[in-house]
Amino acid sequence: MKKRKPPRSKKEPASLTYEVEETEQLLPFLLKVMDNRSRNSVKSILTRGQVSVDDHIETKHNFMLNKGSTVRILKNKAAIQQDVFVGMSIMYEDDDIIVIEKESGLLSIATEKERKHTALHQLMHYVKQQHPANRVYVVHRLDKDTSGVMMFAKNERVKRKLQNNWKxxxxxxxxxxxxxxxxxxxxxxxxxxxxxxxxxxxxxxxxxxxxxxxxxxxxxxxxxxxxxxxxxxxxxxxxxxxxxxxxxxxxxxxxxxxxxxxxxxxxxxxxxxxxxxxxxxxxxxxxxxxxxxxxxxxxxxxx
The missing domain is CATH 3.30.2350.10 (Pseudouridine synthase)
Incomplete structure (x- = not known):
């Protein structure tokens, strides 16, 4: 695999990017590029959603990589920073709304099987860092495997207005x-x-x-x-x-x-x-x- 050179910067890059040279499963690939880590450590990074293949989060150990694909690994230190999200990024924010860009593989909201690895959970944590009383409200949803633009409300009044007058x-x-x-x-x-x-x-x-x-x-x-x-x-x-x-x-x-x-x-x-x-x-x-x-x-x- 080819390791891409990070852009010149005094700061250490928050992620590592690799180009796949041959078809193989994701976990064996990660074990090779992160040979300084234990198998359990690598599996944890994968399970936490810190690995993206091309333009989507991938957590399956046996996911098949194709030649020419790009694998990005978000470092642990970056993943726990308050201003870094896994599988999403903020496009716009003001006192009333937050607009995000969601990657494929990230749930919009919690399910019975997954509570934390969601867009809503990450945004809730993010706004509570600013003030413990802050909240985020769901206005509409994207399926887990659908990527793209999504909007949330930052107070209940705005949520009701958006949902009642959506059309x-x-x-x-x-x-x-x-x-x-x-x-x-x-x-x-x-x-x-x-x-x-x-x-x-x-x-x-x-x-x-x-x-x-x-x-x-x-x-x-x-x-x-x-x-x-x-x-x-x-x-x-x-x-x-x-x-x-x-x-x-x-x-x-x-x-x-x-x-x-x-x-x-x-x-x-x-x-x-x-x-x-x-x-x-x-x-x-x-x-x-x-x-x-x-x-x-x-x-x-x-x-």
Whole structure:
């Protein structure tokens, strides 16, 4: 593996970056590049979410690395600093809201299995360092394996205003999806009524108004005979909306086995990214727009 030279700086870099030279599993790779550490120490670094492969956090020991991939290891010292986050970064903050850029692999909020390794937990810890009474409130969510722009409220009043007036406040929610197969129509508009099964999987009802209305517009950015790159705009923000609509279109999102994808993900993650979030500030009413760069791997598969 090639170790990339860190930028010239008097400060020690907070992370180490390596380029993968041959296909192999992640844990053996880490054991080689961190040969001064014990096996348990390396496994702990991996489990804590301090390792990123290309543009996403990876915690699986047997994750397969591809030649040319980039592995970044956040050092322990950097990981525990108050101003360093794992799997996310702050794009904007004021007295009322925080906008973050989330990596694939990081939960938005806690689950029964994972309480601490979430965006909400990290932000809560961050604001409490400023004042113990400070809090952060969830406004909307991104799936664990979806990357991109996400917003939180810093007080309950703003949270209620955002959630109660979401359709009026949010001007644009644009996603980019890498899907399986060659999408024939250059543009499309999908409308259905979503319901949730007993296993918590979303599906479309064939009966009008039998469920929550979901509307998605899409256009093809790039395509070949194996994959297509789509830009999608949400008119509604239902749970798993894009994933359900892509499965119904016959072109499931890459890596989305729950909604129709077959085989291993060619990019090592779910092919879904929240590219743009534009909204009127809930207090100042100023129009704001935040953009997150689409991962290069999405483009490479549709060249």
């Amino acid at each position: 009026d406040i949010v001007k644009e929610r644009t996603y980019v999806a890498l899907v399986e197969g060659q999408v024939a129509k250059e543009k499309g508009y999908i409308v259905s009524w979503l319901k949730e099964s007993a296993t918590r999987k979303m599906y479309s009802s064939r009966v009008k108004n039998d469920g929550q209305r979901a509307a998605t517009r899409y256009r093809v950015l790039q395509t070949n005979n194996r994959y297509s790159l789509l830009e999608l705009q949400l008119e509604t923000g239902r749970k798993n909306q894009i994933r359900v609509h892509m499965e119904e279109l016959g072109h499931p999102v890459v890596g989305d086995k729950r909604y129709g994808s077959k085989g291993r993900s060619v990019i090592g993650r779910l092919g879904l990214h929240a590219k743009i979030l534009s909204f009127y500030h809930p207090v100042t009413n100023k129009l704001m727009l935040f953009r997150s760069d689409v991962p290069n791997a999405f483009f490479q598969k549709t060249k």
